[in-house]
Amino acid sequence: MANLFEPGCLTGVRVLDFTQFEAGTSCTQVLAWLGADVVKIENPQGGDPGRRAGATKPHQDDPYFLNYNSNKRSVALNLKSPRGLEVVKELAKKADIFMENFAPGAIERLGLGYDVLSKLNPGIIYGQVKGFGAGTPYENNLAFDMIAQACGGTMSITGQPDGPPAKPGPTIGDTGTGVLMLVSILGSLHKRNVTGKGVHLQVAMQDAMLHYIRNSFGITYKTGKPARRAGAATLEANNPPCDIYPCAPGGSNDYVYVYTSRANPQHWPRLLEAIGRKDLIGDARFATAEARVKNQAELDKIITEFTSKRDKYECMRVIGAAVPSGAVRDTLELLNDPNFVERGIIQPVEHPHRPNFKMAGWPVRFDGQTIAVKPAPLLGQHSAEVMKDWLGMTESQVAALQAEKIIHGNAEAQVGQAAA
Amino acid sequence: MANLFEPGCLTGVRVLDFTQFEAGTSCTQVLAWLGADVVKIENPQGGDPGRRAGATKPHQDDPYFLNYNSNKRSVALNLKSPRGLEVVKELAKKADIFMENFAPGAIERLGLGYDVLSKLNPGIIYGQVKGFGAGTPYENNLAFDMIAQACGGTMSITGQPDGPPAKPGPTIGDTGTGVLMLVSILGSLHKRNVTGKGVHLQVAMQDAMLHYIRNSFGITYKTGKPARRAGAATLEANNPPCDIYPCAPGGSNDYVYVYTSRANPQHWPRLLEAIGRKDLIGDARFATAEARVKNQAELDKIITEFTSKRDKYECMRVIGAAVPSGAVRDTLELLNDPNFVERGIIQPVEHPHRPNFKMAGWPVRFDGQTIAVKPAPLLGQHSAEVMKDWLGMTESQVAALQAEKIIHGNAEAQVGQAAA
Numbered sequence: 001m002a003n004l005f006e007p008g009c010l011t012g013v014r015v016l017d018f019t020q021f022e023a024g025t026s027c028t029q030v031l032a033w034l035g036a037d038v039v040k041i042e043n044p045q046g047g048d049p050g051r052r053a054g055a056t057k058p059h060q061d062d063p064y065f066l067n068y069n070s071n072k073r074s075v076a077l078n079l080k081s082p083r084g085l086e087v088v089k090e091l092a093k094k095a096d097i098f099m100e101n102f103a104p105g106a107i108e109r110l111g112l113g114y115d116v117l118s119k120l121n122p123g124i125i126y127g128q129v130k131g132f133g134a135g136t137p138y139e140n141n142l143a144f145d146m147i148a149q150a151c152g153g154t155m156s157i158t159g160q161p162d163g164p165p166a167k168p169g170p171t172i173g174d175t176g177t178g179v180l181m182l183v184s185i186l187g188s189l190h191k192r193n194v195t196g197k198g199v200h201l202q203v204a205m206q207d208a209m210l211h212y213i214r215n216s217f218g219i220t221y222k223t224g225k226p227a228r229r230a231g232a233a234t235l236e237a238n239n240p241p242c243d244i245y246p247c248a249p250g251g252s253n254d255y256v257y258v259y260t261s262r263a264n265p266q267h268w269p270r271l272l273e274a275i276g277r278k279d280l281i282g283d284a285r286f287a288t289a290e291a292r293v294k295n296q297a298e299l300d301k302i303i304t305e306f307t308s309k310r311d312k313y314e315c316m317r318v319i320g321a322a323v324p325s326g327a328v329r330d331t332l333e334l335l336n337d338p339n340f341v342e343r344g345i346i347q348p349v350e351h352p353h354r355p356n357f358k359m360a361g362w363p364v365r366f367d368g369q370t371i372a373v374k375p376a377p378l379l380g381q382h383s384a385e386v387m388k389d390w391l392g393m394t395e396s397q398v399a400a401l402q403a404e405k406i407i408h409g410n411a412e413a414q415v416g417q418a419a420a
Numbered sequence: 421m422a423n424l425f426e427p428g429c430l431t432g433v434r435v436l437d438f439t440q441f442e443a444g445t446s447c448t449q450v451l452a453w454l455g456a457d458v459v460k461i462e463n464p465q466g467g468d469p470g471r472r473a474g475a476t477k478p479h480q481d482d483p484y485f486l487n488y489n490s491n492k493r494s495v496a497l498n499l500k501s502p503r504g505l506e507v508v509k510e511l512a513k514k515a516d517i518f519m520e521n522f523a524p525g526a527i528e529r530l531g532l533g534y535d536v537l538s539k540l541n542p543g544i545i546y547g548q549v550k551g552f553g554a555g556t557p558y559e560n561n562l563a564f565d566m567i568a569q570a571c572g573g574t575m576s577i578t579g580q581p582d583g584p585p586a587k588p589g590p591t592i593g594d595t596g597t598g599v600l601m602l603v604s605i606l607g608s609l610h611k612r613n614v615t616g617k618g619v620h621l622q623v624a625m626q627d628a629m630l631h632y633i634r635n636s637f638g639i640t641y642k643t644g645k646p647a648r649r650a651g652a653a654t655l656e657a658n659n660p661p662c663d664i665y666p667c668a669p670g671g672s673n674d675y676v677y678v679y680t681s682r683a684n685p686q687h688w689p690r691l692l693e694a695i696g697r698k699d700l701i702g703d704a705r706f707a708t709a710e711a712r713v714k715n716q717a718e719l720d721k722i723i724t725e726f727t728s729k730r731d732k733y734e735c736m737r738v739i740g741a742a743v744p745s746g747a748v749r750d751t752l753e754l755l756n757d758p759n760f761v762e763r764g765i766i767q768p769v770e771h772p773h774r775p776n777f778k779m780a781g782w783p784v785r786f787d788g789q790t791i792a793v794k795p796a797p798l799l800g801q802h803s804a805e806v807m808k809d810w811l812g813m814t815e816s817q818v819a820a821l822q823a824e825k826i827i828h829g830n831a832e833a834q835v836g837q838a839a840a
Contacts, residue, residue, distance in 0.1 A: 009607035022635075034607040049683055054642070054656055063638030131744075135763050137737075142744045146654055150664065150677040151736075151746040153754050155652065157589030158578060165664060165675060165748050167652045168588030169577025170632035176592075179599050179631075184784040186606035187429035187454040193613060203784040206746075207765045210780035211599075212590035215442075216751045217780060218483030222474070226673065226750030232575065232587045234566055236474055244570065244585060253646065255585060257570040263469055316571075317557075324551075324562045326571040326626075328585050330646035331636045334573050343555050345627045360630035360637060364604040364623040368554075 002344025004372035010036035013189070014390065016088075016095040017041065017072065018112075020048045022145070022171060023129045023205060024101030025068035027178035031097065031185070032071035033362045033371045039386050040069065040377065041088065044076040044408040047379040060353045061376065067359050069376035070349065075387075076380030076408040079110060084406045087391075092117045092124065094390045096192075097185055101129040104140045114200045124198040125188045127181050133204035143205050148173030152209025157216050159229045166229075177208035232257070239289045240296045241271070244328060245303050247312040255328040256307055256315040262289055267323045274322035275306040344370030351375040383407040422764025424792035430456035433609070434810065436508075436515040437461065437492065438532075440468045442565070442591060443549045443625060444521030445488035447598035451517065451605070452491035453782045453791045459806050460489065460797065461508065464496040464828040467799040480773045481796065487779050489796035490769065495807075496800030496828040499530060504826045507811075512537045512544065514810045516612075517605055521549040524560045534620045544618040545608045547601050553624035563625050568593030572629025577636050579649040586649075597628035652677070659709045660716045661691070664748060665723050667732040675748040676727055676735035682709055687743045694742035695726035764790030771795040803827040 013036040017028045025048070032038040042048055051065040078084040089112075092098060098117060100107045107113060107128070114126045131143020132151075149155050149167050159166035170176070181203050188199045210217070216227035219235055227235050232244040232255075239262040244255035260267035269281045280286060280302070285295045292299055307315045312327035319325040335358060340346040347361045347370075361373045387393040387401065401407045433456040437448045445468070452458040462468055471485040498504040509532075512518060518537060520527045527533060527548070534546045551563020552571075569575050569587050579586035590596070601623050608619045630637070636647035639655055647655050652664040652675075659682040664675035680687035689701045700706060700722070705715045712719055727735045732747035739745040755778060760766040767781045767790075781793040807813040807821065821827045 007607070007611070009611040011611075013610075030603060034603075054638075063641045064635060067634040067638055133763055133765065136759055138740060141740050143746070144679060144681075144744055146652070146662070147677055147679060147744050147746040150652075150675075150748045153749055153751050154588070154590045155664075155748050156673045156750040159586055159651075160580070160583060163580060163583070164666075165652060165673060166579055166586055167650070167654070168574070168590055168592075169636060169647070169649070169655065170574045170588055170590075170592055170596075170629070171635055172588075172590055172592065172596075172632060175632055175634070176590075176596070179603065180782075180784055182603055183450060183454075183599065183606060184782075184786070186603060186610065187427070188786070190433075190606065190609055190613075191427070191429040191431075193610075200787050201784055202788075207760075207763075207783035209590070210754065210760075210765060211783060212592060212595055213751065214487040214595070214780055215484060215591055216589060217755055217778075218474070218487055220751040220755050221483045221774075221777060224752070226752040227589070229589070229672075230587070231579075232566070232570075232585060234587070235589065242566070244575075246584075252649075253576045253585060255570075257567055259564060259567060261564075320558060320561050324564055324567050326563070326567040328570045328575050329573055330576040331573050331633065331640040332644070332646040334630065335637055335640050339556060340627075340630075343553055343627075345553065345630060354641075357641060358637075360634055362600075362604075363627035363631060364600055364621055366604070366608070367620050368622075 002342060003369045004344055005369040007035055007366050007371055009034040013037070013097065014095045015039065015097040015099065016091050018098070018100035018102070018107065020101065021050045022068055022174035023178045024099055025050065026175040027127070027182045028099050029068050029070060029072065030179070030182055030362065036097070038072040039091070039382070039390070040072050040074045042074055042076050042379055044078055044380065044412070047074070047076065051379065061378070063354065063357065066349070066351060066354060066357060066376045070359065071374045072377055073382035073386060074377035074379055075383045077383070078406050081406055083404065085111060087401070087406060088112065089120055090391055093121050095121065095124060096189065097125045097127070099127040103142055104130055118198060118200070122198055123192055123196055125185055125192065125201065126198065127185055127201040129177055129181055129203055129205065131205050133207050134202070145171045145173035148177070148205035148209055152206045153213050153216070154209050157213060157227045157229055157235065160231045161229050163229070172209065172212055173205050176212055177203060177205045180208050180211060238262070238293060240292045240299055241303055245300070245307040247307050247315050248310055253328050253330045254312050256312045256319065257326045257328065258303060258319055259324040261324065268292070270322040271319065274319050275303065277302060347373045349373050349375050352378070378410040380408045380410045380412065383409055422762060423789045424764055425789040427455055427786050427791055429454040433457070433517065434515045435459065435517040435519065436511050438518070438520035438522065438527065440521065441470045442488055442594035443597045444519055445470065446595040447547070447602045448519050449488050449490060449492065450599070450602055450782065456517070458492040459511070459802070459810070460492050460494045462494055462496050462799055464498060464800065464832070467494070467496065471799065481798070483774065483777065486769070486771060486774060486777060486796045490779065491794045492797055493802035493806060494797035494799055495803045497803070498826050501826055503824065505531060507821070507826060508532065509540055510811055513541050515541065515544060516609065517545045517547070519547040523562055524550055538618055538620070542618055543612055543616055545605055545612065545621065546618065547605055547621040549597055549601055549623055549625065551625050553627050554622070565591045565593035568597070568625035568629055571626045573633050573636070574629050577633060577647045577649055577655065580651050581649050583649070592629065592632055593625050596632055597623060597625045600628050600631060658682070658713060660712045660719055661723055665720070665727040667727050667735050668730055673748050673750045674732050676732045676739065677746045677748065678723060678739055679744040681744065688712070690742040691739065694739050695723065697722060767793045769793055769795050772798070798830040800828045800830045800832065803829055
C-alpha cells in the first residue's frame with residue numbers, strides 16, 4: 001500500500017472558503033491537502049450547489065462534490081442575517097486566505113468584497129475566479145467550464161481536422177483555472193511572510209485557457225494562421241508516426257499511441273525491430289522524416305498490421321520498450337487499476353453517503369510519500385467546532401448561535417434543506 | 421495599456437533549472453514570473469532542445485522555447501567536465517529549488533541526484549517530472565505530452581461520440597503536469613521557511629492527468645462504465661442546449677456555445693426571448709429538461725435557425741446577455757485581439773531572433789496589475805554574471821572558466837553549436 005501522510009506544508013494557515021462547483025473548490029482543496037485548515041462556508045439550504053449536481057437522492061452528496069472538497073471542514077451559516085455576516089467578518093479577521101467564485105458582483109453585494117475584508121485584515125490574500133476578465137465586454141457574464149473552453153481557444157484546436165471543434169474532456173476551464181489561482185496564492189503567501197501585506201488576486205477562466213495552449217500560439221506566430229485540429233496527432237505533425245493505432249478487440253478505446261521523436265533518428269529503426277519488420281530498416285520510403293510524411297498511408301498500414309492483432313497493453317509493452325508509446329486508457333480502467341491504488345494515486349475514501357468511493361488524490365510525491373485524502377465534509381458538519389477553534393467561542397455562545405439559526409449542524413441543515 | 425509590474429513574491433529565491441522542452445520549463449518559468457532568480461543550465465552544444473524544436477534557421481530560438489523560458493537566465497556549461505560538475509554543485513549549494521525533467525535516470529547518472537545534492541544542501545527543494553511513476557511497469561519509459569494524455573485518460577473522453585479518441589489540443593500532459601509540481605514546490609517552500617528542511621518532489625505525467633478528469637471519474641463511479649466522448653457537449657448532457665451551434669459565415673471555428681443551466685429554470689425562457697422566439701415559452705415540447713432531451717433535434721434546429729444567420733460574436737453578444745454563451749475563438753483571433761494586449765494577458769516581447777513576438781503571460785492579476793514578461797535568454801547569455809552573482813567569482817576566475825571552455829557566453833556557445 002501507498003505510504004500515505006500529511007505533508008504539513010501549510011500547517012497553521014487558515015482558509016475562509018466561499019467556493020462552489022469546481023473552479024474555486026478545486027483550488028482550496030489542494031490548500032487543504034497541503035495542510036491548511038480550510039473552512040467552507042455554505043448556506044444552510046443545501047450548501048454548495050455542487051453537492052446536488054447530478055445527485056438523485058436527498059442528502060446524498062454527489063461524487064462531483066466529494067472530488068473537490070475532501071480534507072475541508074464545513075460550516076453552514078445564514079448569510080442573510082446581520083449576525084451571520086458579523087460572524088463571517090470575525091472569521092475573516094482570523095483567515096490568511098479568502099477564496100470565492102460566485103457570479104460577478106455577488107460577493108461584493110454580500111458586503112464581503114476585498115475593500116471591506118482587507119480593511120478588517122490587511123494581511124488577507126483574497127482570491128476571485130470569474131468567467132471573463134475585468135475590462136472585457138463580457139466581464140459581467142456567467143461562465144462555466146465549456147464557455148471558457150470555447151472562448152479561450154482550447155476547443156478550436158481539439159477534434160478531427162475535418163470535423164467541428166470538440167471540447168477537451170478534461171475540465172481545464174475549471175480545475176485548470178483553479179490551479180493557476182492556487183499558484184498565485186502560494187506565491188503571495190511567501191511574500192506575505194516577509195511584508196505582512198495581503199493582496200487581491202483575480203483570474204478569469206477565459207484568460208487562464210491561454211496558459212495551456214501556448215504551443216498553438218507559437219504555431220500561429222510562425223504561420224500567421226489559426227492552429228488547426230489534428231485528431232490524436234500533435235499540431236505540428238511532421239514526423240510520423242505520431243498518432244493512435246487501432247488494437248484488438250476493436251473497442252472504442254482500444255488504441256495505442258506510437259511516437260518516434262524527430263530528435264532521435266534511432267527511434268524509427270527501433271520501432272521497426274519491435275514490430276518484427278527489421279526488413280524495412282533502410283527502406284527509402286521511410287528512411288527520413290520527409291519520406292515518412294510522404295508515405296504516411298503505407299507507414300500507418302504497416303504499424304496497424306501489428307497493432308490490430310494485439311490488445312493495447314501488449315502493444316504498449318512491446319512498442320513502449322523501443323520508442324515512446326502508450327495505451328489509450330479509459331476512466332474505468334484507471335479507476336480500477338490496482339497499481340494506482342497501491343501507489344496512492346487513487347485512494348479509497350470512506351464517506352457515509354457513498355460506499356466504495358475512490359478518488360484521485362494529489363499526484364506529486366513528497367519524499368516518496370503520498371498525501372492522504374480525507375472525505376469531504378457533510379453540510380454543517382463542523383459549524384460548532386470552527387466557532388470554538390477560530391473564534392474561541394464557549395459552548396453557550398455556540399448554542400446561542402444555533403438557537404438563533406445563525407449556524408446549523410448537519411442534522412439541522414438537512415431539516416432546513418428538506419423544508420426548503 | 422496593462423499595468424505591468426514585478427510581483428516580487430519570490431524575491432531572493434534561487435532556482436537551479438535543469439529543465440528542457442515543456443513539462444519542466446513551464447514550471448520554472450512561473451517561478452521566474454513570481455520573482456525568483458531562475459538560472460537555466462544548458463549544454464553549450466545547442467542548449468535545451470526546445471530551442472530548436474520546429475526552428476529552421478541556425479541560432480534562431482523557436483517560439484516554443486520563448487514561450488516557456490521567459491524571465492529566466494541562461495548559463496551554458498560543460499557538464500561533461502569534472503570542473504563543470506563541480507561548478508554545478510557549488511551552484512546547488514546556493515539554490516533553494518532544483519528542477520529537472522530529463523529521461524529517467526539521466527540526472528542521477530550525471531551524479532546530481534537528490535541523494536547527492538541534499539547532502540550538499542539539506543534545505544534544497546528538489547523537483548522531478550517523469551512520464552510514468554516509480555512502481556509502475558513503465559517507470560523507465562520516455563513520455564511526451566501525447567503519451568501522457570493517452571495513458572492518463574484525457575484522450576478517452578475527448579472527441580466525437582462515434583469517433584476515435586482525440587488528443588485535447590491543450591498540452592495538459594506537459595504544462596498541466598508542470599503546474600502541479602509548481603504548487604508542490606511553493607507549498608514546500610512555505611514549510612521550509614519554518615523547518616529549514618528540503619524535500620524530494622516527484623510527479624509522473626500520466627498520474628497528473630487524473631487531476632484534470634475527476635468529473636469523469638465521478639460519472640464512472642456512478643455508472644460503472646467508462647466516461648464517454650461527447651463532442652462539444654459535456655459528459656452528463658442531460659439539459660439541452662449545452663453544445664456548439666454553427667454561425668455565419670460557416671468557417672471551421674464559426675460556432676457559438678449555448679448553455680442553459682439545470683439549476684436555473686429561467687435560462688430556457690430567457691434564451692427563447694433572446695433569439696426572438698418568445699412564442700415558444702411554455703411550449704410543452706421544451707418546458708422541462710426531460711422534454712428538451714426528448715425533443716433535442718427540434719430544439720437544435722430552432723437555435724441554429726438563429727445562430728446560422730449571424731456571426732459568432734453577434735451570437736455571443738445577444739445570447740450571452742441572456743444565458744451562458746461563448747464564441748469559439750481560434751488562436752489567431754486570440755493572439756490578435758487588442759483587448760488581450762491591452763489587459764496584459766498577451767504581451768509583446770522584444771526578442772532578437774523573433775520580431776513582433778507576442779506571448780501569453782501569467783493570467784492572474786495582483787492588485788489589478790499583471791506580471792511583466794521579459795524575453796527568454798539566449799544560450800549562455802548570463803554565464804559570466806551568474807558565476808559572479810551566485811558564486812562570488814572574480815573577473816579573472818570567470819575568465820579562467822571561459823578559457824577552459826567550462827562555461828560559454830552566447831557567442832562562444834553559438835560557435836560551438838555550429839561546429840557540433
